Amino acid sequence: MADDENKEGGEEKPRSRTSSAKSKSGSKPGTPKTPRSRAGSGRAGSAKSTKDKAKKDDEEKKEEEAKPEDAPGDAAKKLSAPPVPDDITDIMAIFLASKSQELFECRADEDVTSDHPYKLLKKEDIIQDMKTRAAVSDFSPAKQLVMDYPGEELLLVYDYDFKHGQNFYLITTEESKDRILNPPKATGEGGEGGVEGEEDQVVEYKPPVPKDWVSYGSEKEIAEEAFGETRPKKVFKIARPRREFGAPINFTDRDVKDVKDGYVECTPYDDKNYSLHLLELDKATQAIATWKDCSSQTDWKYPRNAVTQYQPREFTEEEKEKLSTSKEVKVFIEGSIPRFELALQQNEIVDVFFDDWLALASDDATFGSKSDGHLKEYQSFTDLQFSKDKTITCIDWHPNLKGVIAVACSERLTFDQRVDNASKTLMTPSLILIWSFTDPIHPQLLLEAPDDIFSFQFNPSDPNIIAGGCINGQVVLWDISQYLDRLKNPRSGGKLKQNSMNALPGFEDENALAIPIIRYCAVSSIENSHHLSITDIQWIPDHLEINRYGLPVFNKHGDCSQILTCAGDSCVMVWDTRAPKVTLNPLEAKKQDAPHPLGIPATFKHLDLSWKPVLKVSLPKPDTNGEFAPLKVSIKERQGDKAHVQKQIEQMEKEALGGGIRRESTMGGFGRSRSAKDQKPLEGVTTKFYISTEDGEVAYADMKIEKDQDSGKLTNPKPSWYSALHGGPVHTLQRSFFFKNIILCVGGWTFSILKEENQLGPLLSSCCSQKKYTAAHWSPTRPGVFFIATEEGNVEVWDLLDKTHEPTLTQNITACSITRIFPWQISSKQQLLAVSDDMGTLHILEVPWNLRHPSSNEATSIQNYFEREEKRLEYYVDRLVFREKEKREIDAEEQRIKNAPPPAEENEDQIQEKMRREYEAYLQLENELLISLGVKQEEDEPLPEK
Numbered sequence: 001m002a003d004d005e006n007k008e009g010g011e012e013k014p015r016s017r018t019s020s021a022k023s024k025s026g027s028k029p030g031t032p033k034t035p036r037s038r039a040g041s042g043r044a045g046s047a048k049s050t051k052d053k054a055k056k057d058d059e060e061k062k063e064e065e066a067k068p069e070d071a072p073g074d075a076a077k078k079l080s081a082p083p084v085p086d087d088i089t090d091i092m093a094i095f096l097a098s099k100s101q102e103l104f105e106c107r108a109d110e111d112v113t114s115d116h117p118y119k120l121l122k123k124e125d126i127i128q129d130m131k132t133r134a135a136v137s138d139f140s141p142a143k144q145l146v147m148d149y150p151g152e153e154l155l156l157v158y159d160y161d162f163k164h165g166q167n168f169y170l171i172t173t174e175e176s177k178d179r180i181l182n183p184p185k186a187t188g189e190g191g192e193g194g195v196e197g198e199e200d201q202v203v204e205y206k207p208p209v210p211k212d213w214v215s216y217g218s219e220k221e222i223a224e225e226a227f228g229e230t231r232p233k234k235v236f237k238i239a240r241p242r243r244e245f246g247a248p249i250n251f252t253d254r255d256v257k258d259v260k261d262g263y264v265e266c267t268p269y270d271d272k273n274y275s276l277h278l279l280e281l282d283k284a285t286q287a288i289a290t291w292k293d294c295s296s297q298t299d300w301k302y303p304r305n306a307v308t309q310y311q312p313r314e315f316t317e318e319e320k321e322k323l324s325t326s327k328e329v330k331v332f333i334e335g336s337i338p339r340f341e342l343a344l345q346q347n348e349i350v351d352v353f354f355d356d357w358l359a360l361a362s363d364d365a366t367f368g369s370k371s372d373g374h375l376k377e378y379q380s381f382t383d384l385q386f387s388k389d390k391t392i393t394c395i396d397w398h399p400n401l402k403g404v405i406a407v408a409c410s411e412r413l414t415f416d417q418r419v420d421n422a423s424k425t426l427m428t429p430s431l432i433l434i435w436s437f438t439d440p441i442h443p444q445l446l447l448e449a450p451d452d453i454f455s456f457q458f459n460p461s462d463p464n465i466i467a468g469g470c471i472n473g474q475v476v477l478w479d480i481s482q483y484l485d486r487l488k489n490p491r492s493g494g495k496l497k498q499n500s501m502n503a504l505p506g507f508e509d510e511n512a513l514a515i516p517i518i519r520y521c522a523v524s525s526i527e528n529s530h531h532l533s534i535t536d537i538q539w540i541p542d543h544l545e546i547n548r549y550g551l552p553v554f555n556k557h558g559d560c561s562q563i564l565t566c567a568g569d570s571c572v573m574v575w576d577t578r579a580p581k582v583t584l585n586p587l588e589a590k591k592q593d594a595p596h597p598l599g600i601p602a603t604f605k606h607l608d609l610s611w612k613p614v615l616k617v618s619l620p621k622p623d624t625n626g627e628f629a630p631l632k633v634s635i636k637e638r639q640g641d642k643a644h645v646q647k648q649i650e651q652m653e654k655e656a657l658g659g660g661i662r663r664e665s666t667m668g669g670f671g672r673s674r675s676a677k678d679q680k681p682l683e684g685v686t687t688k689f690y691i692s693t694e695d696g697e698v699a700y701a702d703m704k705i706e707k708d709q710d711s712g713k714l715t716n717p718k719p720s721w722y723s724a725l726h727g728g729p730v731h732t733l734q735r736s737f738f739f740k741n742i743i744l745c746v747g748g749w750t751f752s753i754l755k756e757e758n759q760l761g762p763l764l765s766s767c768c769s770q771k772k773y774t775a776a777h778w779s780p781t782r783p784g785v786f787f788i789a790t791e792e793g794n795v796e797v798w799d800l801l802d803k804t805h806e807p808t809l810t811q812n813i814t815a816c817s818i819t820r821i822f823p824w825q826i827s828s829k830q831q832l833l834a835v836s837d838d839m840g841t842l843h844i845l846e847v848p849w850n851l852r853h854p855s856s857n858e859a860t861s862i863q864n865y866f867e868r869e870e871k872r873l874e875y876y877v878d879r880l881v882f883r884e885k886e887k888r889e890i891d892a893e894e895q896r897i898k899n900a901p902p903p904a905e906e907n908e909d910q911i912q913e914k915m916r917r918e919y920e921a922y923l924q925l926e927n928e929l930l931i932s933l934g935v936k937q938e939e940d941e942p943l944p945e946k
Contacts, residue, residue, distance in 0.1 A: 082183055084157060090176040092142055093159070093166040100138045103129065106156060108167060117158035118180070123149060145172055150215070155180065174216070375795065375811050375845040378832060381407075381435045382841040383443060392836035393454045397824040399463045403437035404444075404487055405824075405834060407842055408453040408468070431517075432456060432468065434480075435842065436487060444487055446517045447478050455537045460639045461559040465577075465603075469534025469565055475524040475575055475611065479601040483516060522604035524575070524611040530567035535631045538564045543642040543649060544682055546574050548614050550703040550716070552637075552685040554652045562614070564635065566691065570620075570627035572703070573613035579606045617703045619691065622718040628699055630691040632733035636740050636756065637685060644684045652680070688720075690756075692730030696747050697722055698754065721759040725752050727768075732776040738783040738859050742866060746776035746788060755870060760877050763869040764804060775821040781831060782854045783862040789818035795835060797851060800862060809851075813843055823847065 101107045106119045126146050130137045139146060146154065155171040157180075171177045256263040315323070323329055346352070382388060390409040398404035409431060411418075418425055432447035449470060456468035464481040480487075540546065540562040545555040555561070563575040619628040642649060687704040699722035705714045728748025736742040741756040749769045752762035771790040779785035784800035788807070793814040796807035814837040822834045831852040833845040906914075930936035 082180075084180055088171075088176045088179065090171060090173040091164060091169050092145060092172055093164040093169045094138065094142055095166045096138050096168050100129075104156075106158070106168070108158060112156075112158035114158070114160040117160065119156040119158070120153045121156050123152055123154060126154065142170060145170070150174060151177070373848055373850060374809065375797075375813075375833065375847065377843065378846045379437060379440055379844040380841055381405075381433075381440055381443075381844070383433060386431055386433055386443070386446070387840035387842075390840040391838045392819050392840060392842065393452070394456055395820045395822050395834050395836050395842065396457055397822065397834070398434075398487070399458055399460055401463075401487055402826055404434065405842070405844075406432055406434045406447075406456070406458070406466075407836060408432045408456055409840060410452040410454070410471070412838065429517075430470075432466070432478075434487070437844075443515060445480060445483055446515055447480075448517050448519050449476050450474060450520070450523055454533050454535060457537055457539055459539055459560050461542050467537055467539065467563050469530075469537045469567075471533040472526070473530030473532055473534060473567055473569070474526060475529065475534065475537070475563065475565060476520045477522045477577065477604045477607070478518060479521050479603040480518060482601065483518065486516070519600050521601055522607040522611060523609060524607075524613075525609055528612040530565065530569050530571070530573065532568040532629075534565050534567045536566050536633050538633070538635070539639070540564055540574070540635075541637050541639045541642070543645065544637060544685060545576075546615060546703070549714075550615055550617065550687055550705045551681045552687060553681055554649055556652070560639070564633060566630040566633040568629040568631070568694065570618060570629055572617040572619065572630060572633055572689075572691070572701075574615040574617075574703075575611065576614045577604060577607065615703065615705075617701070617716050619699065619701055619716075620718055622720075622722070628691060628693050628697065628719070628722070629695070631694055631729055631731060632692045634690045634733045634735055634743060636689070636735070638735070638740065641740070645682050648683060690733055690743060690754075691719075692733040692745060692747065694729045695724065696726035696728055696730055697724045698730060698733070698745055700756075700759070723761065725762060725765070726750055728772060731774065734776070734778055736778050736783065737780050739863065739866070744776060744778060744786055746773050748772060751776065751788060753866075755866065758870060758873070760873050763866055763873060764800075767805070774818050777821050777823055779851070780823055780825050781852050783859045784865075785851055787821050787823060787833065789821045789835065791817040793818060793837065795821065795833075795845075799851075800865060801855070801858065813837075813845070814839070814841065825852075 096104075096106070098107075101111075104119070104121055104125070105111050106121075112119050123146060126139050130139055130143055130146070134140070149172070151174045155177040157169055157171065159167055159169055171180065254262075387407070387409045389412070391412045392407050393410045394408040396406050398406070411425060411428065413421065413425070430449040430452045432449065432453055433443040434445040434447070436444045447466065447468075449468060451470040451472045451474070453468045453476070454471055456466055459465040459467070464479060464484060466478040466480065468476045468478070470476060539560040542558055542560045543555060544552045545562050547553055557578075561577050563577070564572065565575065566572045619630060621627060688700060688702045691699050691701060693699070699719040701719040702717050704717075706717055707713070708715050725745060726747035727750070730745055730747030732744060732746035732751075734744050736744070743754045743756065745752045745754060745762075749772055751766050751773060753764040754762050769790065771792045771794070773788055774791050775789040777787050779787070782799075786798055788796045788798065790796065792812075793816055794810055794812050795818070797809040797811075798804075799808040802808045813835050817838040818835055819838055820834075820836045823831060824834065825831050831847040833847055835843040835845060837843070927936070931938050
């Protein structure tokens with residue numbers, strides 16, 4: 001190792017390994033190390049110079065042996081070497097005071113000078129100085145360096161010019177010290193020019209002198225490369241009873257297949273380590289005829305007579321009468337009747353001809369097998385013109401058409417960037433793209449909006465109507481009923497392509513395959529709209545509607561006609577798509593019925609630019625003057641779920657039919673909103689709802705308008721409960737498909753599960769994730785499964801039946817952030833998951849069998865889990881209150897003791913009386929304990945004396 005460093009340190013020719021070892025081991029501490037003659041330079045130089053050198057070396061050796069070891073002054077004078085090379089970095093600057101210089105005989109400009117700056121110090125002397133002088137020692141900053149130094153002596157160098165900041169510095173490694181004291185010689189120094197005296201050269205043999213071995217770390221490498229036993233040896237002990245020694249042994253034959261593990265099969269294999277290449281081979285082949293003796297014999301069949309009966313044999317009338325009156329037949333029929341009845345019942349309950357194995361195989365081979373446990377890429381959608389390099393703000397599946405999904409795209413700009421590029425943003429169209437699985441390259445329809453859409457939703461009762469919320473706070477409506485056939489029929493095989501193929505050359509319709517752009521039918525007025533971007537929009541279920549007082553009433557029209565929106569301007573609004581009861585004059589009616597010049601449907605012409613909300617709910621904070629800025633809103637009622645109000649709805653329908661009220665559609669402008677006086681509130685429908693904010697808060701508010709007791713005005717009550725559950729914006733607030741009172745909240749780096757009307761806190765809260773959560777959604781088929789998306793492009797699948805502390809599955813979908821996630825049940829055997837990213841790509845994934853197929857009684861198990869968590873939360877809150885009360889009592893007791901006056905001193909009689917009472921109590925306790933253990937019997941009380 002030292003030779004390798006010598007090669008790196010200088011450009012001159014290095015010494016041989018033998019000469020280097022001699023020069024290192026032969027020198028004593030404090031003496032200069034003179035280089036020996038090299039073994040490889042024997043052919044150069046004369047015999048005379050060789051003899052003189054050998055004689056000189058012997059004299060120097062004798063002088064070194066005669067000189068005492070403790071002569072540091074002389075040694076310092078002899079330690080002459082070239083200056084320290086610049087490439088040596090193993091240096092530690094140190095300051096030595098005059099006292100330390102005198103102790104170690106390294107006085108500046110006396111013992112060490114600029115010409116002879118080196119001084120070798122013994123390691124044990126430095127350690128002894130640090131022990132004696134402790135922190136006063138000048139070597140204390142280099143204590144750890146000295147303790148870890150491998151050699152016996154350290155090289156101290158006098159820094160005459162204060163090049164390193166102090167008057168001295170230490171060389172920290174043995175290799176650097178050897179390079180300084182034994183620099184490599186220049187080429188040609190060994191007398192290679194003496195070629196003429198090469199023939200007369202006489203080399204004197206010197207026997208090798210053993211030297212002390214100096215470790216340079218090579219023994220560690222040898223130990224690492226050495227092979228040795230590292231695992232403990234296994235010891236086996238085999239024994240048998242003494243009586244079996246010398247007993248006769250009987251060997252028998254058996255088949256290896258009769259006993260399990262009766263043989264070990266050693267199959268041949270090709271060992272590449274010992275493969276031999278066949279270079280030459282001699283073979284001999286001889287073909288001869290194969291003789292074979294064969295014999296055959298025809299099986300002889302025993303002859304027998306065969307009879308065929310063409311007419312059935314029937315009992316005679318006498319025989320029938322005899323059998324019907326026979327006792328044996330009656331007993332047989334009575335014993336067989338229960339078996340026949342049981343078989344008939346089983347045939348009615350279970351299909352005996354149904355093949356379970358065949359049905360199991362067909363179910364397992366359709367869309368993913370049961371063994372699959374990851375999400376599969378089913379399809380992806382992106383458009384180079386309309387969606388590339390844009391962020392997808394919202395996605396929604398078509399409620400009726402399979403394989404149709406819509407996405408809203410927006411520019412990836414901040415507020416400041418939108419202000420700076422306002423002119424460019426206005427010229428860029430804001431679109432909603434409707435895709436079909438039949439054409440993954442081109443969208444089927446494009447819905448044009450006045451500004452970027454942040455949320456939209458299909459109408460559940462009439463999917464041809466779409467409602468959307470813009471970034472500027474306006475609500476937009478579209479009607480796509482004219483293009484329904486385009487969504488139903490594949491674009492590549494429709495009538496448009498047939499017509500274009502049958503057209504004459506040169507007369508083809510260039511717009512036959514163009515993507516239609518549908519303009520919005522109606523937009524709300526800016527003055528009455530939200531002042532910030534609409535972050536959530538929902539259609540209110542068709543069995544109810546909300547009046548202007550915030551009360552839920554029965555919807556006699558039976559279709560979704562109201563919209564619920566929320567935005568960051570601290571309010572939630574309810575919009576009605578029906579026309580108000582306003583009488584129009586003939587001129588205005590004719591103007592309203594006139595067709596639009598751009599071919600826009602007149603479905604919501606009565607709402608365009610004049611649309612106002614029916615109800616506006618403000619959200620002030622209960623304890624401060626601020627307001628909540630909602631991101632998401634969640635109501636308890638759900639589309640199609642009206643079992644809790646079914647009886648009341650049937651009664652109202654009977655009353656409506658009895659009164660002659662005609663049920664008419666609300667779409668197309670024919671519906672009319674009814675007066676609030678004629679409406680009866682629905683019982684069992686709550687007016688309270690949840691909202692989530694940008695600050696990570698979740699609040700429970702009420703939309704019912706109440707009269708203020710102080711001012712007498714009609715206002716909304718303040719939220720009854722709110723809590724800061726998350727460390728970032730809560731972008732997901734969704735109710736479970738199986739439990740309407742269970743809500744999933746996802747925001748920041750955590751998620752939580754709430755139960756409605758439980759204001760103690762969340763039932764389940766997760767730990768902080770490494771990356772932010774961006775979207776989440778419950779599974780539509782499994783009660784305990786939900787999907788969460790992260791900003792690094794991963795999708796986490798959480799299964800509460802499996803584990804609640806970590807996700808069951810984590811899979812990377814895209815390289816950028818995921819914006820929305822939406823699962824959809826296509827059929828009983830297929831479930832798809834729509835995932836949108838920040839680059840404008842929509843990924844469609846197939847959910848595996850184990851994540852879409854619920855286990856037996858899964859809903860009951862999840863409900864029991866939520867009930868247990870609710871009881872645990874109540875117990876935790878009770879204990880917390882109890883501990884706080886206990887702490888207050890302890891503090892009060894300590895304060896009372898602290899403020900109490902000191903007790904009066906007791907006299908000797910009182911002390912004696914107190915000790916006597918304690919001793920009597922002790923004796924009584926001892927007596928009771930001995931009696932309970934049975935050691936002592938209870939004494940009977942003596943009878944009173946007469």
